[in-house]
Amino acid sequence: MWNLIFMIPMAKPYFDEKETLYVQEAVKSTWVSSKGSFLDTFSKKFAAFCNVKYASTISNGTAALHLALLALGVGHSHEVIVPDFTFAATANAVLHANAKPVLVDVERETGCITADAISKKITKRTKAIIPVHLYGHPCKMDEIMELANRHDISVVEDAAESHGAEVNKRRVGSFGHISCFSFYGNKIITTGEGGMCVTDDNELYAKMELLKNHGMTASRRYWHDVLGYNYRMTNLQAAVGVAQMEKIDFFINERIRIAKSYVYHLSDLKKQSIIELPACKPWAKNVYWMFNILIKNSKVSKQELMKSLVDSGIESRPFFYPLHRMPPYHSNEKFPVSDYISDHGISLPSYAGMEEKDIDYICDCIKKALS
Numbered sequence: 547m548w549n550l551i552f553m554i555p556m557a558k559p560y561f562d563e564k565e566t567l568y569v570q571e572a573v574k575s576t577w578v579s580s581k582g583s584f585l586d587t588f589s590k591k592f593a594a595f596c597n598v599k600y601a602s603t604i605s606n607g608t609a610a611l612h613l614a615l616l617a618l619g620v621g622h623s624h625e626v627i628v629p630d631f632t633f634a635a636t637a638n639a640v641l642h643a644n645a646k647p648v649l650v651d652v653e654r655e656t657g658c659i660t661a662d663a664i665s666k667k668i669t670k671r672t673k674a675i676i677p678v679h680l681y682g683h684p685c686k687m688d689e690i691m692e693l694a695n696r697h698d699i700s701v702v703e704d705a706a707e708s709h710g711a712e713v714n715k716r717r718v719g720s721f722g723h724i725s726c727f728s729f730y731g732n733k734i735i736t737t738g739e740g741g742m743c744v745t746d747d748n749e750l751y752a753k754m755e756l757l758k759n760h761g762m763t764a765s766r767r768y769w770h771d772v773l774g775y776n777y778r779m780t781n782l783q784a785a786v787g788v789a790q791m792e793k794i795d796f797f798i799n800e801r802i803r804i805a806k807s808y809v810y811h812l813s814d815l816k817k818q819s820i821i822e823l824p825a826c827k828p829w830a831k832n833v834y835w836m837f838n839i840l841i842k843n844s845k846v847s848k849q850e851l852m853k854s855l856v857d858s859g860i861e862s863r864p865f866f867y868p869l870h871r872m873p874p875y876h877s878n879e880k881f882p883v884s885d886y887i888s889d890h891g892i893s894l895p896s897y898a899g900m901e902e903k904d905i906d907y908i909c910d911c912i913k914k915a916l917s
């Protein structure tokens with residue numbers, strides 16, 4: 547139903563016969579809740595993909611972030627550094643852990659936070675940093691980890707949008723003390739709703755497994771030493787996840803193909819400085835979860851462009867609002883880059899299997915609207 551609203555939607559999950567096959571297998575096995583072989587297979591495959599020792603399946607990406615912070619001991623009186631420009635779930639997880647999100651402005655080209663900007667916000671209360679690999683571009687994790695280690699601060703990578711992105715050929719998810727992923731329907735792989743926490747630390751892994759399962763002691767059923775949550779994924783979701791993992795390289799290559807095609811078609815508008823195209827730093831692999839443009843010098847506003855795309859049957863997406871402007875995270879500090887990016891940016895359709903003729907059509911509509 548949702549996909550029928552637009553001729554070309556923003557996102558569309560890609561399934562083949564494997565998802566159906568594995569879900570049927572899970573149903574037939576009767577293991578439909580939070581135990582079952584697909585959960586083990588999915589976490590093992592995902593840990594191997596990130597090149598880490600442990601992966602814990604979680605009900606969604608927001609719960610994954612919350613759980614990661616709890617496992618790291620983040621709580622009352624602590625500060626956690628987050629970008630001003632991100633999906634609100636990053637800051638919500640901090641607030642749910644009873645800590646204070648400390649907002650940092652982002653870098654103009656990538657929308658990511660940098661070690662330099664973070665360093666100016668570190669105080670005695672800083673317990674953790676959450677770098678967000680935004681829209682598929684990674685943060686410069688080697689520098690962020692060096693800064694965090696120097697100050698004895700924990701790092702939780704928010705890789706919800708960037709499965710497979712790389713920093714100097716090393717995959718995101720393998721840098722932070724814990725890293726979190728989302729498998730929402732529009733993500734690079736999906737389980738419907740779903741998330742994952744990955745880590746190399748067996749104590750943190752054990753803590754997350756305990757907390758996500760009501761805090762129930764593994765060796766003594768129905769005995770709770772700590773207050774926990776139900777943040778478990780189901781075997782049905784994991785069945786979809788295993789089928790998606792078998793295609794993850796294809797999904798990433800598809801996003802890169804689509805980005806290249808958009809760049810090719812929109813380069814004239816870029817040359818005329820009418821729009822700005824996404825960056826890819828020389829040390830980075832951008833997986834282009836979304837393909838974004840910034841409308842720079844045009845008489846046509848972002849809202850007008852989006853409206854004309856709707857009229858042509860094309861869905862687009864406005865950028866996130868800067869966190870500091872919204873009531874739960876309000877701050878009077880200035881975040882000029884985050885403000886600028888948010889006010890000028892839109893995301894264009896991008897999903898595995900998207901046809902070249904659709905990209906061509908979208909770019910034609912954009913050129914007509916902006917020229």
Ligand SMILES: Cc1ncc(COP(=O)(O)O)c(C=O)c1O
Binds near residue numbers: 632
């Ligand atoms: C940067 C970021 N962090 C966290 C999340 C939360 O993930 P979920 O929707 O699975 O809870 C998202 C989801 O869109 C996200 O984009």
